[in-house]
Amino acid sequence: MxxxxxxxxxxxxxxxxxxxxxxxxxxxxxxxxxxxxxxxxxxxxxxxxxxxxxxxxxxxxxxxxxxxxxxxxxxxxxxxxxxxxxxxxxxxxxxxxxxxxxxxxxxxxxxxxxxxxxxxxxxxxxxxxxxxxxxxxxxxxxxxxxxxxxxxxxxxxxxxxxxxxxxxxxxxxxxxxxxxxxxxxxxxxxxxxxxxxxxxxxxLKSEPIYNIGSTISAKDFRFVDANALMPVEQIFNNKNPKIEIALEQLENVLANIKINNPDITKRLKNILD
Ligand SMILES: C[S@@+](CC[C@H](N)C(=O)[O-])C[C@H]1O[C@@H](n2cnc3c(N)ncnc32)[C@H](O)[C@@H]1O
Missing domain, CATH: 3.40.50.150 (Vaccinia Virus protein VP39)
Known part of the structure; x- marks a missing residue:
């Protein structure tokens, strides 16, 4: 200053x-x-x-x-x-x-x-x-x-x-x-x-433009990036979305099973923990 x-x-x-x-x-x-x-x-x-x-x-x-x-x-x-x-x-x-x-x-x-x-x-x-x-x-x-x-x-x-x-x-x-x-x-x-x-x-009118340079027909890798469309929050929290979804589904299954079979719930919970 x-x-x-x-x-x-x-x-x-x-x-x-x-x-x-x-x-x-x-x-x-x-x-x-x-x-x-x-x-x-x-x-x-x-x-x-x-x-x-x-x-x-x-x-x-x-x-x-x-x-x-x-x-x-x-x-x-x-x-x-x-x-x-x-x-x-x-x-x-x-x-x-x-x-x-x-x-x-x-x-x-x-x-x-x-x-x-x-x-x-x-x-x-x-x-x-x-x-x-x-x-x-x-x-x-x-x-x-x-x-x-x-x-x-x-x-x-x-x-x-x-x-x-x-x-x-x-x-x-x-x-x-x-x-x-x-x-x-x-x-x-x-x-x-x-x-x-x-x-x-x-x-200025905004429209696509390219110069007259030659092309090597390179493949655009933007969607090869596994994180490209992943919510940023998930990337920062270091969470794997597939595992998160699987855990959520398992929890739902456990919640349903719980009504009839507390023993299975306990055993599945042990596996999860
Ligand atoms: C933060 S002081 C200005 C300080 C000055 N720029 C300085 O650095 O010393 C704010 C001034 O805005 C004037 N002011 C407040 N409302 C106003 C309005 N509606 N129109 C014009 N001036 C206004 C006040 O009379 C006051 O003198």
Whole structure:
């Protein structure tokens, strides 16, 4: 953590910011390619202003750093050269006005109220307005496992899981109407989810392909593997399914015999033991 560029920028900030030790490796991993570039970076959640300064230090003076908060007092950071928008991230109309004003965005970091509706509405509202090659990072996604942030049966992480299925619906002949093409990938690290935008790759038709190399007509051994279709649980428990089934059948037989002949039951049980 301490060697990361984002941690150094964090420590350089003149105002307080509350983060977690595990976040800095993730920040460097997701954001490094955008440093010292002419980018538009939006952070939802300003609080004491500490992260605004951190991001300016991290991305460099060419980056446009935009802060969003519901607290009107955050406007004060404009005099420090940041662009500040006051409004609620759970308000679709606010985002419409926001994107009309700001234009296309390279990076969104959602560190706002952390409720599921706020995280989902922000993602849904900003996805169509991201630059190609950009990304949305939603932070503090551990709230999906906590009470007080919304209906846990459809938490932000449940929304993410649904979208993992939708990314895979891009494959071949799967249900195309369910396919997600607004973002290319969804990546999960502890407490963060990142949606990467790659428009060409997301709309590419998925179909089988082969190159012009020669073939030796090798046999495909995939079903020769005895474990290929075996439930993973059985493999990990080191159980032989045939013996398991035989034991189950024997137990049933024993149970039936028991009614009439306790002696046979005992002898069979001895063999089993
Ligand atoms: C975790 S703090 C942000 C911390 C800041 N990013 C940092 O690192 O120092 C959360 C902020 O989100 C703001 N917030 C809460 N609900 C919001 C909403 N619905 N829309 C916009 N901002 C909201 C709060 O006012 C608060 O300033």
């Amino acid at each position: 301490k060697k990361t560029a984002s941690y150094k920028s964090y420590m350089n900030s003149p105002y307080v910011s509350y983060k977690h030790t595990t976040y800095f490796d993730s920040y460097d991993y997701f954001f490094d390619a955008y440093r010292d570039k002419d980018i538009t970076f939006v952070e939802i959640g300003i609080l004491d202003g500490g992260s605004l300064f951190m991001w300016r230090d991290y991305f460099g003076s060419n980056a446009r750093i935009i802060g969003v908060d519901l607290n009107p007092e955050a406007k004060k950071w404009e005099k420090e050269g940041f662009e500040i928008y006051i409004g609620s991230q759970s308000d679709k109309n606010f985002w419409e006005e926001f994107v009309n004003d700001v234009g296309e965005i390279d990076i969104v970091l959602d560190d706002g109220g952390h409720t599921y509706s706020q995280q989902i509405i922000t993602t849904e509202s900003l996805l169509p307005h991201m630059k190609d090659g950009g990304l949305i990072v939603v932070e503090d996604t551990h709230t999906s496992y906590m009470k007080g942030f919304g209906d846990v049966s459809f938490s932000f992480i449940e929304y993410v899981k649904e979208h993992i299925d939708k990314v895979n619906m891009r494959f071949g002949n799967f249900e195309k109407d369910k396919a997600e093409r607004r973002f290319w990938s969804v990546e999960v690290v502890e407490s963060m989810v990142a949606f990467k935008i790659n428009r060409a790759a997301s709309v």
